[in-house]
Amino acid sequence: MEDNEDPILEIVTIGDPILNRKADKIRNIDQHVCDLAQRMVKTMHSAPGVGLAAPQVNQSIQLITVDISLGENNTDLIVLANPEILQKEGETVLEEGCLSVPGINEKVTRPYRVVVKGIDLDGKEKIIEAEDLLARIFCHEVDHINGKLFIEHLSHLKKSLIRKKLQKQQNEDIRE
């Protein structure tokens, strides 16, 4: 990365087709992947957000960053390539939002507990057990990797109301 390059990446928002596409598997953890991961962490913390997936910064590869502490606690930071949900258990409902769907927060049903598999930046396989909010974040980010936004978990009626709201926001932005 060049010194004069802003590490904060632009976040792609709903309507961009990259958010609906399944991201490519990462074949090896090279310098490009490590640099991108570092910039994604900075972007996630500055947003601020608890999770970010590479397609949200316009890179269609299977890379996610997660930090439930919002940058407060180094040991909470997780970077995973090729994340997969291996097991799901239970159910919990909580209001969710997404940096790529600004201004929309809706209740989403998610598993209470998950087991996630992925590869860390040293190329080592990781198995992570997560509960509650952390489990929710993993499900949300793995959905991004698979080209799915959280609003796709909602009813048709809710989705069409959200589309109208987003359309209205966009029209207002154009007028401004």
Ligand code: NI
């Ligand atoms: Ni999101």
